[in-house]
Amino acid sequence: MDFDLNEEQRLLKESIDGLLTDSYDFEQRKKYMKEKGGWSKTVWLKLAEQGLLGLPFSEADGGFGGGGVETMIVMEALGKALVLEPYLATVVIGGGFLRHAGTDAQKAAHVPGIIDGSKTLAFAQLEKNSRYDLFDVSTTAKKKGDGWVIDGEKFVVLNGENADTLVVTARTKGDRRDKTGIGVFLVPANAKGVAKKSYPTQDGLHAADITFTGVEIGPDAVLGNPEDSLVLIERVVDEARIALCAEAVGLMDESLKTTVEYIKTRKQFGVAIGSFQSLQHRASDMFVAAEQARSMSMFATMAGDFENAQERTNAIAAAKVQIGKSLKFVGQQAIQLHGGIGMTMEAKIGHYFKRLTMIENSFGDTDYHQRRVADAGGLI
Amino acid sequence: MDLAFTKEEQAFREEVRQFFRDNVPPDTRRKMVEGRHLSKDEMVTWWRILNKKGWGVSHWPTQYGGTGWTSVQHYIFNEELQSYPAPQPLAFGVSMVGPVIYTFGNEEQKKKYLPRIANVDDWWCQGFSEPGSGSDLASLKTKAERKGDKWIINGQKTWTTLAQHADMIFCLCRTDNNAKKQMGISFIVFSMKSKGVTVRPIQTIDGGAEVNEVFFDDVEVPYENLIGEENKGWDYAKFLLGNERTGIARVGVSKERLRRIKDLASKVESAGKPMIQDAAFREKLAACEIELKALELTQLRVVADEGKHGKGKPNPASSVLKIKGSEIQQTTTELLMEVIGPFAAPFDVHGDDGSNEAMDWTAQIAPSYFNNRKVSIYGGSNEIQRNIIAKAVLGL
Numbered sequence: 113m114d115f116d117l118n119e120e121q122r123l124l125k126e127s128i129d130g131l132l133t134d135s136y137d138f139e140q141r142k143k144y145m146k147e148k149g150g151w152s153k154t155v156w157l158k159l160a161e162q163g164l165l166g167l168p169f170s171e172a173d174g175g176f177g178g179g180g181v182e183t184m185i186v187m188e189a190l191g192k193a194l195v196l197e198p199y200l201a202t203v204v205i206g207g208g209f210l211r212h213a214g215t216d217a218q219k220a221a222h223v224p225g226i227i228d229g230s231k232t233l234a235f236a237q238l239e240k241n242s243r244y245d246l247f248d249v250s251t252t253a254k255k256k257g258d259g260w261v262i263d264g265e266k267f268v269v270l271n272g273e274n275a276d277t278l279v280v281t282a283r284t285k286g287d288r289r290d291k292t293g294i295g296v297f298l299v300p301a302n303a304k305g306v307a308k309k310s311y312p313t314q315d316g317l318h319a320a321d322i323t324f325t326g327v328e329i330g331p332d333a334v335l336g337n338p339e340d341s342l343v344l345i346e347r348v349v350d351e352a353r354i355a356l357c358a359e360a361v362g363l364m365d366e367s368l369k370t371t372v373e374y375i376k377t378r379k380q381f382g383v384a385i386g387s388f389q390s391l392q393h394r395a396s397d398m399f400v401a402a403e404q405a406r407s408m409s410m411f412a413t414m415a416g417d418f419e420n421a422q423e424r425t426n427a428i429a430a431a432k433v434q435i436g437k438s439l440k441f442v443g444q445q446a447i448q449l450h451g452g453i454g455m456t457m458e459a460k461i462g463h464y465f466k467r468l469t470m471i472e473n474s475f476g477d478t479d480y481h482q483r484r485v486a487d488a489g490g491l492i
Numbered sequence: 493m494d495l496a497f498t499k500e501e502q503a504f505r506e507e508v509r510q511f512f513r514d515n516v517p518p519d520t521r522r523k524m525v526e527g528r529h530l531s532k533d534e535m536v537t538w539w540r541i542l543n544k545k546g547w548g549v550s551h552w553p554t555q556y557g558g559t560g561w562t563s564v565q566h567y568i569f570n571e572e573l574q575s576y577p578a579p580q581p582l583a584f585g586v587s588m589v590g591p592v593i594y595t596f597g598n599e600e601q602k603k604k605y606l607p608r609i610a611n612v613d614d615w616w617c618q619g620f621s622e623p624g625s626g627s628d629l630a631s632l633k634t635k636a637e638r639k640g641d642k643w644i645i646n647g648q649k650t651w652t653t654l655a656q657h658a659d660m661i662f663c664l665c666r667t668d669n670n671a672k673k674q675m676g677i678s679f680i681v682f683s684m685k686s687k688g689v690t691v692r693p694i695q696t697i698d699g700g701a702e703v704n705e706v707f708f709d710d711v712e713v714p715y716e717n718l719i720g721e722e723n724k725g726w727d728y729a730k731f732l733l734g735n736e737r738t739g740i741a742r743v744g745v746s747k748e749r750l751r752r753i754k755d756l757a758s759k760v761e762s763a764g765k766p767m768i769q770d771a772a773f774r775e776k777l778a779a780c781e782i783e784l785k786a787l788e789l790t791q792l793r794v795v796a797d798e799g800k801h802g803k804g805k806p807n808p809a810s811s812v813l814k815i816k817g818s819e820i821q822q823t824t825t826e827l828l829m830e831v832i833g834p835f836a837a838p839f840d841v842h843g844d845d846g847s848n849e850a851m852d853w854t855a856q857i858a859p860s861y862f863n864n865r866k867v868s869i870y871g872g873s874n875e876i877q878r879n880i881i882a883k884a885v886l887g888l
Contacts, residue, residue: 376888399886
C-alpha cells in the first residue's frame with residue numbers, strides 16, 4: 113500500500129513539469145495552435161529529447177520500460193499545461209497497439225520513429241453509428257491475395273490530419289455488432305484511397321474524418337489476429353481511458369488553482385469575492401471533486417496491471433465515471449466562479465473547461481461506464 | 493505506487509475477521525445489520541470481549557494498552573469491524589477523552605481513568621454542545637467557578653449522545669469570562685451521578701432517544717478533575733476533534749449497507765421481477781458504489797501517508813473524508829428506503845426487542861434513514877468542513 117512516487121518517478125515528474133513550465137505557458141500555447149497541424153513540432157522534439165516519447169516502450173524496443181505510473185505522471189503534466197501535441201494518439205494508443213500486438217518487424221518499422229519524434233500515429237476507430245461500442249464496426253477489411261483491402265468511414269480521428277500511420281479497426285468477418293471478426297490494421301496515411309477532411313476540435317486539437325476507398329495494404333499491416341482483436345482493442349482503449357483520467361486530473365488541478373487565485377484577487381463590494389462563504393463552499397466542493405478524481409485516477413492506473421480482465425475493465429470504467437462527474441463539476445464551477453471573464457476566449461479557464469468537457473465524451477461517457485459497472489454487478 | 497496489501501497485512505485481516513466471526517455475539521451482529529439500537533449491556537459485553545483480546549484501545553500508545561499497529565493495520569481493523577458489522581469502541585471514551593487524558597492529564601489521572609475507559613468500567617459522554625453553541629462551539633456558556641478545592645458548575649449541555657448510560661462526562665466549561673472566547677474555557681471531567689446533574693432525553697425524528705439534554709445545577713466537582721491547564725480547554729477540544737481523521741469516513745459501514753441493499757433488492761419484487769434487475773435502480777446503486785470506491789482510495793491515500801510521514805502534517809485529502817463519508821452513508825440509507833418502498837411506512841411499535849419477527853426486515857429502515865441525517869451535522873457540520881477546506885487548504 114503505497115501512493116508515493118519513487119525516486120525515478122519523482123525525477124520524471126520534475127523533468128516534464130520543468131520542460132512545460134519553460135515552454136508551455138498560455139501565450140506560447142496560442143502560438144503553437146497556429147503552427148501547421150495545430151501543434152508544435154519543436155515541443156514534440158523536446159519531448160523526444162527527454163525520452164518521454166519512448167517512455168512506455170521496452171528497452172529492447174529502444175524505450176525506457178515505463179509502466180502505468182510513468183504514463184500517469186506524463187498525462188497529468190500534459191493536462192496541467194493543456195498540451196496540444198498528440199501524445200495520447202501516438203504514444204499511448206498507437207504505441208499501445210504496437211507494444212501489445214506488434215511483431216518484431218512491425219515494431220522495428222514504427223517504434224523508432226515514434227521515439228525520435230519523427231512519426232506520429234492516429235487511431236481511426238469511431239464510426240457514424242458506433243458511438244462508444246468498440247465492437248460496433250462497419251468498416252471492412254477484405255482479403256486480397258496476401259494483403260487486405262479496407263473500405264469504410266471513420267470519424268473524429270484525433271491527429272488524423274498529421275499522422276503518418278493510421279491504426280484502423282475493421283471487420284474481416286460477420287455483422288456490424290458481432291464481437292468477433294474485428295481486426296486492427298496499420299495503414300499508411302498517404303496510401304491510395306485514403307481521403308481526409310480535417311478540422312479543429314472544440315478543445316483546440318485537430319481531428320479528421322477519414323474515408324477509406326479500396327485501400328490496399330500488405331500482409332505486414334495486420335496487428336494481432338485479424339479475425340479476433342476485440343480483446344486487444346479493449347486493452348489499448350482501457351489504457352487510453354486511464355491516460356485520459358490522469359490528463360483530466362491535471363486539468364482539474366490547474367482549473368481549481370486558477371479559480372482560487374482569481375477569487376482571491378477579483379474585488380466586488382470592496383472585498384475579494386473569495387471572502388464570500390457561498391464562493392468558498394463552491395471552491396471547497398471543487399477540491400473534494402478533484403481529490404476523489406485523483407484517487408480514482410490512481411486506482412485506474414494501478415488497475416491497468418490487474419490480471420483479471422473483468423476486474424481491470426470494471427475498475428477503469430468506475431474511474432471514468434468518477435472523472436466524468438468530477439470534471440463536469442469542476443469545469444462548470446470554474447467558469448461560474450470566474451463570472452463573465454470565464455466566458456471569454458481570452459481567459460485560460462475556458463480552454464481548460466473545453467478540454468475537460470471533451471474528455472468526458474471520449475471512449476465512453478459517464479452514463480456509458482456507469483451502465484457497464486452496473487451490468488457487471490457493481491464493485492462490492 | 494502499489495495498491496496491494498502485504499502478505500502480513502492480509503494475514504492480519506484474516507486474523508481480525510476470524511476473531512469477529514468467533515466472538516461477536518450473533519444477536520449483536522443481527523441488530524447491527526438491521527440498524528437497531530443495542531442495549532447498554534450488549535455494547536459493554538462486546539467491548540469487554542474486545543478489550544480482553546487487547547484490541548479495545550488499539551490506537552493508544554502501547555504503555556497505556558495500545559497495540560502498536562501500523563496505520564494500515566488500524567485501517568484494516570476498522571474496516572473489518574465496520575463491515576462485519578460489530579459495534580465500534582465507545583468513541584467518547586476511547587477516541588475522545590482517553591487521548592486527551594494520556595496527552596494532557598497528570599499521572600494520577602492517567603492511572604485513575606485510562607484502564608476504566610479501556611474496559612468500559614465507566615461509560616463516558618461528551619459535554620460540548622449547548623443550546624446556543626453548535627457550530628460556534630467556543631461561545632459556550634456553561635460556567636465552572638472555583639470555590640476552594642472545588643469547581644461549582646452551572647449550565648446546560650445538549651445533544652449529549654447516550655448520556656442516559658453515562659457514568660462520567662468530559663465537559664467544556666467557561667472559567668474566564670473576560671478572556672477572548674477561546675481562551676477562557678477549561679476541560680473538566682466529573683461523575684454523572686453527582687448531585688445537581690439532570691439528564692432529559694430528546695425524542696429524535698427516528699423515534700429513538702439516543703441524545704439528551706444535560707443540566708448542571710450547582711454541581712460540585714473536585715478541583716483535581718481539571719485536565720491539563722486552566723483555560724486551555726479549547727486547545728484540548730481541537731486536539732480531540734482532530735484526532736480521529738480516518739475512521740470518520742466509515743467506508744466499512746457503507747460497504748456493509750451496500751451488501752444489504754443488494755441482498756434485499758434481489759428478494760424484493762418490482763414490476764414482477766427482482767428489483768436488482770431494474771436498470772434505473774441498478775445504475776443508482778453503481779453510482780453509489782463508485783463514489784464509495786473513490787472515498788476508500790482517498791482514505792487509503794491518507795492512511796498510507798500517515799504510515800510513511802507520520803500524523804504531523806495532515807494530508808489535505810483528509811478533509812474530504814467527513815464530507816463524502818457522510819454523504820455516502822446517507823445515500824445508502826436512501827437506497828434502502830427505495831428498496832422497501834411502501835413497506836417503509838409501518839411503525840414498529842415493538843421497538844428493538846425483536847418480538848415482531850415478521851417486520852424485522854423493514855422495521856428499522858425508515859428510522860435509520862431519518863437517523864442518518866445526523867451524520868452531515870455532527871462532528872463539525874459539512875458546512876463547517878467546507879469552511880475548513882476553504883481556509884486551511886485553499887487559503888481563502
